[in-house]
Amino acid sequence: MDTPTKIVNSVPSKPRAVVCGGGIGMFPHLMQRFRNEFDIVASITPRISPWYAWWYRLVSIRWPRHVWYRRWRYHLEKTPTSFRMLSKDFARQIAKLDGQYDVILFLGAMFSPGVHKGKRLFVFTDSCRWLSSRNVFDEISHFANPSDEKAWFALEGQVYNTASRVFVGSDFVRDALISHYNVSPDSAVTTGFGAAAAFGEPYEKKFDGNTILYIGKGDFEKKGGTLLMKAFERVRETLPSAQLHIVGQDRLPDAKGVINHGFVRDRDRLVGLMRSAHVFALPSLVDRNPISILEAMATSTPCIASDYGAMPGMVANAGIITPCEDVEALASALIKILSDHELARRLGENGRRRYETIYNWDSVWQVIQHEMNLALGHTDSETSARATNNLMNQ
Numbered sequence: 117m118d119t120p121t122k123i124v125n126s127v128p129s130k131p132r133a134v135v136c137g138g139g140i141g142m143f144p145h146l147m148q149r150f151r152n153e154f155d156i157v158a159s160i161t162p163r164i165s166p167w168y169a170w171w172y173r174l175v176s177i178r179w180p181r182h183v184w185y186r187r188w189r190y191h192l193e194k195t196p197t198s199f200r201m202l203s204k205d206f207a208r209q210i211a212k213l214d215g216q217y218d219v220i221l222f223l224g225a226m227f228s229p230g231v232h233k234g235k236r237l238f239v240f241t242d243s244c245r246w247l248s249s250r251n252v253f254d255e256i257s258h259f260a261n262p263s264d265e266k267a268w269f270a271l272e273g274q275v276y277n278t279a280s281r282v283f284v285g286s287d288f289v290r291d292a293l294i295s296h297y298n299v300s301p302d303s304a305v306t307t308g309f310g311a312a313a314a315f316g317e318p319y320e321k322k323f324d325g326n327t328i329l330y331i332g333k334g335d336f337e338k339k340g341g342t343l344l345m346k347a348f349e350r351v352r353e354t355l356p357s358a359q360l361h362i363v364g365q366d367r368l369p370d371a372k373g374v375i376n377h378g379f380v381r382d383r384d385r386l387v388g389l390m391r392s393a394h395v396f397a398l399p400s401l402v403d404r405n406p407i408s409i410l411e412a413m414a415t416s417t418p419c420i421a422s423d424y425g426a427m428p429g430m431v432a433n434a435g436i437i438t439p440c441e442d443v444e445a446l447a448s449a450l451i452k453i454l455s456d457h458e459l460a461r462r463l464g465e466n467g468r469r470r471y472e473t474i475y476n477w478d479s480v481w482q483v484i485q486h487e488m489n490l491a492l493g494h495t496d497s498e499t500s501a502r503a504t505n506n507l508m509n510q
Contacts, residue, residue, distance in 0.1 A: 129155075130153065130154055130155040131153075131154050131155070131218045131219050131492070132154065132155045132157050132216060132217045132218045132219070133150065133154035133155065133156055133157065133217060133218065133219040133220070133221050134156075134157060134158050134159075134160060134210060134213060134217045134219070134220050134221070135147070135150065135156055135158070135159045135160070135221045135222075135223070136159070136160040136161065136162075136206060136210075136220065136221070136222050136223070136229055137161070137222050137223035137224040137225075137226070137240075138161065138223070138224045138226055139223030139224040139240070139241070139242075140159055140161065140223055142223070143223070143240075143309075145310060145312060145313075145477040146240070146477065146480075146481070146484075149477070149481050149484075149485075150221060153485065154219065154221070157213060157216050157217050158209075158210075158213055158216075158217070160206060160209050160210060162202045162203070162205035162206040162209065162227060163202075163205060164192060164198060164201050164202060164205070165201075165205075168201065169192060172188055172191035172192050173188050175191065176188040176190075176191055186255065186256045189256055190256055190260070193226060194245075194256065194257060194259075194268075195260075195264055195268070196264055196267035196268050196271060199226065199227055199228070199268060199271050199272075200271070202226065202227030203227040203228040203229075203230065203271075206227055206228075206229055206230070207230055210229070210230075210232075217235065218235060218236070219235060219236050219237075219238065219492070220232065220235060220236070220237045220238070221238050221240070222237060222238065222239045222240070222275070222279070223239075223240045223241070224240075224241055225239060225241055225244065225245075225272050225275045225276065228271060228274060228275050228278075229275070231278055236280045236491055236492060237278055237279045237280060238279060238280060238281050238282075238283065238488060238491070239275065239276060239279040239281070239282045239283065240282075240283045240284075241282065241283075241284055241289070242284070242285045242289065242309070242404060242405045243289055243404045243405070244272065244276075244289060244292050244293060244296075244297070245257060245268060245269070245272055246269065246292050246296045246297070247288075247289065247292050247404065247425075248402075249265070251401075251402055251424075253338050253401040253402050254338070254402045269296075269297070272297070273297040273298065273299075276293055276297050276299045276303075276304075277297070277298065277299060277300075277303075279303065280303065280488075280491035280492075281303055281304075281305055281487050281488065281491055282299060282303055282304050282305065283305050283307050283483075283484055283487070284304065284305070284306055284307070285306070285307065285308055285309045285404075285405035285426065286306060286308070286404070286405055286425070286426030286429060286430070287306050287426070287429065288404065288405075288425055288426040288429065289306075289404065289405070289426070290304045290305075290306045305483065305484075305487050307480045307483045307484055308474055308475055308479070308480050308483075309405055309407055309410060309475065309480060310410065310475055310476045310477035310478075310479070310480045311407065311410040311411045311413070311414040311471055311475055311476065311477075312383070312411065312414075312477075313476075313477070314383055314384070314387050315387055315390060315411045315414035315415050316414040316415075316471055316472075316476060317387075319391060319415075321391070321415070321416040321417075321461075321464060323394045323457045323460045323461065323464075324392075324394055325355075325357075325394060325454050325455070325457065326355070326357050326358050326359055326394060326454065327358075327359055327361065327392060327393050327394045327395075328344075328348065328351075328358065328359065328360045328361065328393065328394065328395055328396075328397055328450060328454070329361045329363070329389055329390060329392075329393035329395070329396050329397070329412075329417070330344055330360065330361070330362050330363065330396075330397050330398065331363040331364050331386075331396075331398070331408045332362075332363075332364045332365070332398065332400065332408075333364040333365075333379070334364075335402075336365050336368070338400070338401050338402045339364075339398070339400045339401070339402065339403065340397075340398060340399035340400040340401055340422060341362065341365065341368075343399050343401075343441060343443060343446060344360070344397055344399055344446065345360070345368075345369075345371060345374065346443045347399075347443050347444075347446040347447040347450060348360045348371070348373065348374065348447075348450070349371075350443070350444070350447035350451075351447055351450050351451055351454070352372065352373055354451050355451065355454055355455070358373055358450075358454060359373050359374075359375060360373055360374045360375070361375045361377060361389060361393070362374065362375070362376045362377065363377045363378075363379075363380050363386070363389065364379060364380075365378065365379075366378060366379070377389070386411075387415070390411055390412055390415045390417055391415050391417070393412075393415075393417050394417075394418075394453070394454055394460060395417065395418050395419070395420060395435075395450065395453045395454060395460065396408070396409070396412035396417045396418070396419050396420070396435075397419075397420040397421075397446070397450065398419070398420070398421050398422075398427075399420065399421065399422045399438060399440070399446050400421070400422055400424065400427070401422065401424060401440050401441070402424070403424070403425060403427070404424070404425035404426055404427075405425065405426050405430070406421075406427065406430075409421060409427065409430050409431060410430070410471065410475040412467065413431075413434050413467030413468060413470050413471045413475060414467075414468070414471040414475070414476075415468075416464035416465060416467060416468040417464055417467070418434065418435045418436075418453050418459075418460050418463035418464050418467065419431050419434055419435030419436075419463075419467065420435055420436050420437075420438060420446065420449045420450060420453070421435065421437055421438075422437070422438060422439070422440045423437050423438065423439055423440060424440055430475075431467075432466075432470065433463070433466045434463055434464070434466045434467030434470055435453075435463055435467065436449040436452070436453065436463075
């Protein structure tokens with residue numbers, strides 16, 4: 117009797133990966149694709165020791181309280197000393213995983229994952245310190261002195277130049293990496309970002325001529341919220357029934373027509389708010405690649421954004437770009453879109469096309485996957501076969 121032949125699966129298994137950095141929780145859809153492609157053996161977020169954290173809190177004492185907090189955050193995250201401390205803690209943690217990983221996936225560049233022989237490093241970031249330190253509104257990222265600036269750029273640049281690929285959300289960031297960190301153009305790859313699939317579900321878009329939506333977590337003034345409320349006062353003079361819906365803020369001054377939803381964590385509710393908006397406005401002074409703009413485009417909602425960072429390129433023909441801090445231009449843009457339903461519909465359709473062709477996670481992942489395959493010496497067909505095999509074995 118013949119002995120059954122054992123069929124050996126020739127499809128390569130998943131590469132083993134360590135994921136690290138402060139941005140791990142920022143892009144859940146990207147993380148899910150990592151899990152499909154890699155065997156994630158560990159997620160590492162290094163920490164500064166509690167003793168140093170408390171020391172920094174003491175030496176940062178200022179008044180008022182928000183100034184104290186910013187100074188403390190600067191010491192904790194934005195100095196060469198903190199960079200080295202975080203790098204040291206990461207080295208301690210990853211040393212325990214020796215022999216258990218093949219690839220390091222690094223989200224952000226606030227410390228160094230080091231150089232590990234035979235291990236590929238891939239960096240994913242939405243900005244770089246050179247850009248943020250030169251934004252006049254982003255004080256927490258400004259350097260205290262030239263010595264800190266020089267040391268930080270050297271440390272940060274080493275991370276980018278060690279990586280096999282640095283994936284960024286826009287050419288705005290890519291150009292800075294190439295020009296100011298001497299990153300090879302072949303290594304710096306613009307992928308864009310994507311809106312969550314829930315925002316892209318088909319529905320019938322309606323324009324009510326009244327509803328403005330703003331989503332901005334963090335500093336309300338720097339995110340353009342204060343500017344928007346001033347512009348909204350002018351909008352109400354022309355369109356008394358207009359409403360401004362605000363998401364992501366705790367307390368706001370009372371104002372006619374302003375509805376504060378606070379912090380909304382329920383995804384279905386956020387999708388509903390975006391769908392019901394006639395126009396989405398984010399006149400931010402500090403955001404470089406805001407995902408909320410992509411979410412607006414996914415729901416066919418026209419956008420108004422400031423002319424900072426990658427926002428003009430992201431919005432393109434899906435909305436109107438206004439100069440930073442220009443209240444009159446912002447009010448005029450809001451009135452224009454609220455008053456012209458045909459314009460709103462056309463801008464919304466343009467945004468929807470941009471979502472379908474560029475700013476969705478499937479399109480973003482195709483670029484990332486292809487470039488990672490090149491760096492790892494894999495073919496796209498081998499990756500596809502491995503993914504199919506993993507799915508069949510689940």
